[in-house]
Amino acid sequence: MAEVSPNQGEEPAPSRRRLLAAAAAFAGVAIAPGVTLVEVARAARPGEPVTSKVRWGLLIDANLCQEGCQECVLACNRENGLEGGTRPVDVQWIRKVELKERATGRTLGLPVMCQHCANPPCVDVCPTKASFKRADGIVLVDRHTCIGCRYCMLACPYKARSMVHEPITQQKPEVPRGKGCVESCTLCVHRIDRGERNTACAEACPTKAILFGDLNDPESEISRRIASLPTKELRADLRLDLGVRYTGL
Amino acid sequence: MPRALWLLALAAAFVAAPAARAEPGRVPLPVLEVDRTTTCVAPPEVMRRQHARMLERRKDLTVRHGVRGGKEALTSCIECHADRQTGAAVATPQAFCQACHDYVAVRLNCFECHQGRPGALRSGAIEPGTLSRWLR
Amino acid sequence: MASVLALPADGERAFWIRLAAGLAVLAAGLGSAWMIFRAGHIATNMNNEIVWGTPHVFAIFLIVAASGVLNVASMASVFGQLHYKPWARLSGLLCIAMLAGGLMVLMLDLGRPDRVVVAATHINLTSVFAWNVFLYTGMFALAALYLWMQMEKRMNRYARPVGIAAFVWRFVLTTGTGCIFAFLVARQAYASAVLPPLFIAMSLAWGMAVFVLVQAACGGAGEDLQRRMRNLLGILIALVLYLTAVYHLTNLYFARQTEFVRFILLDGGVYPLLFWGGYVLAGSLVPMWLVWRQGAGMGSLRAAAALTVVGAFAALYVFILGGQAFPLDIFPGFDETSSFRDGAIAGYVPSLLEVLLGLGGVAAAYLITLVGIQVLDFLPGEADGSPAAR
Numbered sequence: 193m194a195e196v197s198p199n200q201g202e203e204p205a206p207s208r209r210r211l212l213a214a215a216a217a218f219a220g221v222a223i224a225p226g227v228t229l230v231e232v233a234r235a236a237r238p239g240e241p242v243t244s245k246v247r248w249g250l251l252i253d254a255n256l257c258q259e260g261c262q263e264c265v266l267a268c269n270r271e272n273g274l275e276g277g278t279r280p281v282d283v284q285w286i287r288k289v290e291l292k293e294r295a296t297g298r299t300l301g302l303p304v305m306c307q308h309c310a311n312p313p314c315v316d317v318c319p320t321k322a323s324f325k326r327a328d329g330i331v332l333v334d335r336h337t338c339i340g341c342r343y344c345m346l347a348c349p350y351k352a353r354s355m356v357h358e359p360i361t362q363q364k365p366e367v368p369r370g371k372g373c374v375e376s377c378t379l380c381v382h383r384i385d386r387g388e389r390n391t392a393c394a395e396a397c398p399t400k401a402i403l404f405g406d407l408n409d410p411e412s413e414i415s416r417r418i419a420s421l422p423t424k425e426l427r428a429d430l431r432l433d434l435g436v437r438y439t440g441l
Numbered sequence: 442m443p444r445a446l447w448l449l450a451l452a453a454a455f456v457a458a459p460a461a462r463a464e465p466g467r468v469p470l471p472v473l474e475v476d477r478t479t480t481c482v483a484p485p486e487v488m489r490r491q492h493a494r495m496l497e498r499r500k501d502l503t504v505r506h507g508v509r510g511g512k513e514a515l516t517s518c519i520e521c522h523a524d525r526q527t528g529a530a531v532a533t534p535q536a537f538c539q540a541c542h543d544y545v546a547v548r549l550n551c552f553e554c555h556q557g558r559p560g561a562l563r564s565g566a567i568e569p570g571t572l573s574r575w576l577r
Numbered sequence: 578m579a580s581v582l583a584l585p586a587d588g589e590r591a592f593w594i595r596l597a598a599g600l601a602v603l604a605a606g607l608g609s610a611w612m613i614f615r616a617g618h619i620a621t622n623m624n625n626e627i628v629w630g631t632p633h634v635f636a637i638f639l640i641v642a643a644s645g646v647l648n649v650a651s652m653a654s655v656f657g658q659l660h661y662k663p664w665a666r667l668s669g670l671l672c673i674a675m676l677a678g679g680l681m682v683l684m685l686d687l688g689r690p691d692r693v694v695v696a697a698t699h700i701n702l703t704s705v706f707a708w709n710v711f712l713y714t715g716m717f718a719l720a721a722l723y724l725w726m727q728m729e730k731r732m733n734r735y736a737r738p739v740g741i742a743a744f745v746w747r748f749v750l751t752t753g754t755g756c757i758f759a760f761l762v763a764r765q766a767y768a769s770a771v772l773p774p775l776f777i778a779m780s781l782a783w784g785m786a787v788f789v790l791v792q793a794a795c796g797g798a799g800e801d802l803q804r805r806m807r808n809l810l811g812i813l814i815a816l817v818l819y820l821t822a823v824y825h826l827t828n829l830y831f832a833r834q835t836e837f838v839r840f841i842l843l844d845g846g847v848y849p850l851l852f853w854g855g856y857v858l859a860g861s862l863v864p865m866w867l868v869w870r871q872g873a874g875m876g877s878l879r880a881a882a883a884l885t886v887v888g889a890f891a892a893l894y895v896f897i898l899g900g901q902a903f904p905l906d907i908f909p910g911f912d913e914t915s916s917f918r919d920g921a922i923a924g925y926v927p928s929l930l931e932v933l934l935g936l937g938g939v940a941a942a943y944l945i946t947l948v949g950i951q952v953l954d955f956l957p958g959e960a961d962g963s964p965a966a967r
């Protein structure tokens with residue numbers, strides 16, 4: 193036996209309809225600014241998974257890089273708890289390279305670190321997927337899976353990777369690292385994920401030669417500079433689509 | 442035939458040797474000092490069984506997807522569970538993680554890479570205790 | 578002359594002495610691996626420039642030769658060269674033994690050898706190393722299956738199809754080994770399409786050389802077979818020499834590769850020395866002369882095989898170490914210096930622990946062979962026909 197409801201078969205009362213329309217209009221007005229705000233806040237907030245809406249990168253101006261200055265290297269060592277040694281077995285995530293052009297004798301210097309390629313050879317050759325590219329473009333090593341085969345070290349065109357050759361104990365809590373695993377510059381991923389949108393090296397550079405930013409955002413300073421200045425990728429012939437660009441080279 | 446038997450005996454002795462070294466008698470239950478005024482992410486009964494799985498899931502979230510901080514972070518665990526005297530979660534056989542892991546003989550190598558002491562780096566050497574302990 | 582291996586007819590004492598010797602070398606190798614595991618790779622002379630050292634030279638030799646040594650069985654089953662048939666089982670055993678030895682060295686040289694299970698369960702399909710997990714386990718399985726087909730009478734008719742499968746698998750496996758290096762786009766020493774065929778040729782030559790030496794320790798071959806093997810060894814050595822020449826010649830034509838070729842062939846110190854003296858002269862030209870000269874006999878064949886193995890180690894040392902010693906060309910047109918030794922040629926000498934680890938792999942292969950021929954019928958026997966047919 194069907195139940196009989198008092199309003200069965202009738203339309204909602206006119207006043208209810210108006211209320212619903214007004215509510216819908218109010219909701220639309222309330223949401224609209226949020227829609228545009230979502231466009232602006234592209235990067236994931238701390239505690240949220242990262243997305244490919246952003247692509248983090250660096251722009252390095254070789255003209256501003258001072259000869260003999262090692263501030264970026266020291267800052268990286270401090271930030272990541274690196275031992276700072278320069279023996280052949282010591283780990284270096286960033287190093288200052290002094291260049292001399294053979295044809296002209298011109299000298300310049302610049303820091304070199306992991307170039308965070310979009311087509312990373314290290315990711316291709318890693319047997320366990322420990323070397324991986326995150327959604328936001330940062331190339332990292334998952335040390336839980338790294339077996340220390342060093343194949344990625346051979347594959348990297350930029351000599352960016354180092355293996356930890358001895359037991360270490362003074363790791364920073366945000367930067368776990370250990371013997372037998374391979375590692376390289378993380379673009380200060382622990383800072384980025386916390387919401388601090390700058391790397392230690394960029395922050396420490398006294399001449400602001402290193403600029404960190406979102407390559408996917410055309411309004412960011414790094415994108416505007418790359419669009420207006422002539423920039424180069426190292427070993428551009430390899431077509432790896434790098435996240436690190438150089439100018440003044 | 443006898444030669445094959447000798448080879449088999451040799452292989453068996455090689456395999457059995459570690460077990461033969463073990464001492465008889467029960468291993469004492471671990472005694473843990475935990476600060477009961479704060480709460481962990483889950484009750485102790487749940488944590489005892491599930492913490493490995495929870496850590497594994499959290500590891501993927503952090504390493505592959507960049508989710509850091511909060512109560513589930515490993516650094517938060519260490520902040521709470523670090524031993525009050527030595528300041529670390531694994532420095533001594535009585536330390537929080539080490540005590541139970543020694544009891545159930547599950548190798549603990551997290552702290553070969555992860556920092557077992559809370560907060561910023563402290564001075565003073567700490568032996569890479571986990572690995573050498575496993576070797577004994 | 579006492580044989581390196583102990584045959585069943587030699588008596589018990591001979592076997593136990595050789596077993597003890599093999600176990601001693603294996604123990605030294607495992608001990609080295611343990612020390613490297615405890616202390617980290619700082620205990621070796623490998624570093625962030627020379628990431629693969631002497632253990633890899635041994636391991637790659639063993640793995641490449643393992644693939645090639647099975648060719649003796651393939652020639653019998655697949656290509657119908659019945660002269661090789663009595664020796665096919667031994668070649669199968671050697672394949673398994675050397676593959677095991679080589680893989681043991683590779684796995685023990687990992688930065689985290691305790692994570693081999695991780696390597697087997699996390700697979701990245703674009704990585705040749707990950708393919709190798711399947712290719713090597715498949716090779717073991719196929720070689721074992723092949724042996725079964727040959728050793729059990731009623732299964733003999735399946736020996737040919739399984740032999741063909743093993744043959745194809747070997748080619749894929751050795752191509753993979755060559756591709757490990759061929760896929761390294763940025764290194765001047767590697768990144769060449771001629772590497773996979775070069776590795777195939779090397780596997781055939783080195784496998785044949787190892788087989789000749791083991792066969793000599795197991796009583797040797799008859800006149801007819803010897804003649805064939807002399808000829809075949811010569812052809813295979815020439816093939817490797819040809820492909821090596823092609824590799825260097827094509828490199829010379831690339832202006833950006835010229836400095837590297839100069840380094841390897843001319844002014845790189847130990848590397849040109851080992852290449853010309855160790856590989857070309859001692860490892861290729863002299864063996865070819867030995868096998869093809871007038872009056873060449875059993876002694877010539879064995880000497881040629883031994884020299885081929887020496888040349889193989891020299892070639893691999895130059896290829897693996899020399900290729901890493903030469904710096905990456907990150908800034909073409911510039912001279913580079915840095916704290917990370919950019920632009921500098923990396924120095925390397927083998928350390929004792931590395932050599933012991935490599936020898937431990939050889940010992941593992943030796944022990945498997947030594948015990949194998951005692952326990953099962955790997956050597957030619959009455960069933961294989963009269964000695965004249967061997």
